[in-house]
Amino acid sequence: MSExxxxxxxxxxxxxxxxxxxxxxxxxxxxxxxxRPRSQSEGLAAALTDALATLTxxxxxxxxxxxxxxPVCSDPDRDASTLCVVEEAQEVFLLEKxxxxxxxYHVLGGAISPLEGIGPDDLNxxxxxxxxxxxxxxxxxxxxDPDPEGETTATYLADLLRPHRVKLCRIALGLPSGxxxxxxxxxTLVAAFAGRREM
Amino acid sequence: MSExxxxxxxxxxxxxxxxxxxxxxxxxxxxxxxxRPRSQSEGLAAALTDALATLTxxxxxxxxxxxxxxPVCSDPDRDASTLCVVEEAQEVFLLEKxxxxxxxYHVLGGAISPLEGIGPDDLNxxxxxxxxxxxxxxxxxxxxDPDPEGETTATYLADLLRPHRVKLCRIALGLPSGxxxxxxxxxTLVAAFAGRREM
Numbered sequence: 312m313s314e315x316x317x318x319x320x321x322x323x324x325x326x327x328x329x330x331x332x333x334x335x336x337x338x339x340x341x342x343x344x345x346x347r348p349r350s351q352s353e354g355l356a357a358a359l360t361d362a363l364a365t366l367t368x369x370x371x372x373x374x375x376x377x378x379x380x381x382p383v384c385s386d387p388d389r390d391a392s393t394l395c396v397v398e399e400a401q402e403v404f405l406l407e408k409x410x411x412x413x414x415x416y417h418v419l420g421g422a423i424s425p426l427e428g429i430g431p432d433d434l435n436x437x438x439x440x441x442x443x444x445x446x447x448x449x450x451x452x453x454x455x456d457p458d459p460e461g462e463t464t465a466t467y468l469a470d471l472l473r474p475h476r477v478k479l480c481r482i483a484l485g486l487p488s489g490x491x492x493x494x495x496x497x498x499t500l501v502a503a504f505a506g507r508r509e510m
Numbered sequence: 511m512s513e514x515x516x517x518x519x520x521x522x523x524x525x526x527x528x529x530x531x532x533x534x535x536x537x538x539x540x541x542x543x544x545x546r547p548r549s550q551s552e553g554l555a556a557a558l559t560d561a562l563a564t565l566t567x568x569x570x571x572x573x574x575x576x577x578x579x580x581p582v583c584s585d586p587d588r589d590a591s592t593l594c595v596v597e598e599a600q601e602v603f604l605l606e607k608x609x610x611x612x613x614x615y616h617v618l619g620g621a622i623s624p625l626e627g628i629g630p631d632d633l634n635x636x637x638x639x640x641x642x643x644x645x646x647x648x649x650x651x652x653x654x655d656p657d658p659e660g661e662t663t664a665t666y667l668a669d670l671l672r673p674h675r676v677k678l679c680r681i682a683l684g685l686p687s688g689x690x691x692x693x694x695x696x697x698t699l700v701a702a703f704a705g706r707r708e709m
Contacts, residue, residue: 346599400544
């Protein structure tokens with residue numbers, strides 16, 4: 312009985328497709344699905360089917376949406392001249408919760424990463440250029456993560472969009488609110504000093 | 511749009527039920543399900559449904575099984591007089607792969623953990639006692655993990671089974687094969703010296 316049952320192997324393989332889920336975790340999740348009380352696993356199966364049936368991706372900004380257009384893209388009160396570009400759909404909900412932005416979003420679906428074989432063509436870059444061209448957005452805020460992939464992506468997009476005479480901004484890098492200078496890493500300190508503002 | 515769509519919230523809640531999956535990971539998994547290519551998520555939904563339809567738990571040893579009895583419990587060539595008690599079903603497949611054991615198994619479904627509120631009644635302990643009583647197993651090997659929960663469970667089961675005049679064994683603790691003495695932790699060294707064998 313050293314071989315896993317076929318349907319369990321299949322489930323392990325599906326869990327493995329998630330980012331950050333290695334072979335051991337995938338096996339642990341799959342075993343959990345089949346050994347815990349059945350009602351719980353049936354709940355997951357039903358939730359999956361429900362999510363796949365009711366959710367799609369906004370045809371304009373590529374955020375998760377319940378219809379062809381997400382609530383932000385279909386809201387006439389949102390400032391269409393300002394576009395905030397993020398890596399993942401999750402980040403749109405985070406920014407909306409923080410209430411920091413009244414424009415519209417564009418979800419890239421990731422960041423450029425030569426190591427992982429992700430180039431501009433694997434992201435919603437072409438669609439971003441079309442939006443900037445078509446609607447003459449006045450400002451594009453590049454809100455990618457402050458890590459190597461995010462910085463590469465921001466630089467790439469800035470070069471790509473510059474000919475379109477749009478104001479290009481990168482979100483500020485610096486010390487996070489509530490943090491301590493003495494516990495900050497060198498890269499953050501460099502960014503905080505380089506980005507210093509006159510008081 | 512700061513609220514997640516209802517069906518996405520439901521999916522996050524289902525992923526949260528897995529052990530070791532915190533709120534952030536659950537949200538990441540749920541977003542991944544709805545933003546990656548649809549065919550991949552449909553594959554997961556189908557694999558889940560398939561696993562729930564074809565797999566069950568062995569009525570004797572509580573391992574994952576494709577029928578009422580697992581291949582080990584229904585194999586007349588396996589030594590029914592030796593019982594190996596493990597915490598999780600996964601470990602049965604691991605031991606089978608290693609080919610170290612020709613008896614039968616008993617899956618507890620976890621370990622006693624007062625911190626997590628898991629007592630003997632939450633595990634397949636009563637069923638183990640019945641098996642030992644009923645079939646006069648000659649030897650019970652307690653193969654729980656060598657961590658506090660596993661040791662507690664092994665001690666508890668040893669006390670519980672002792673009146674049944676069965677040989678009780680705990681798997682050996684010591685240095686793992688291929689390891690170095692100088693990198694071993696004190697608890698492992700203590701176990702390795704306490705369990706030393708004459709050559």
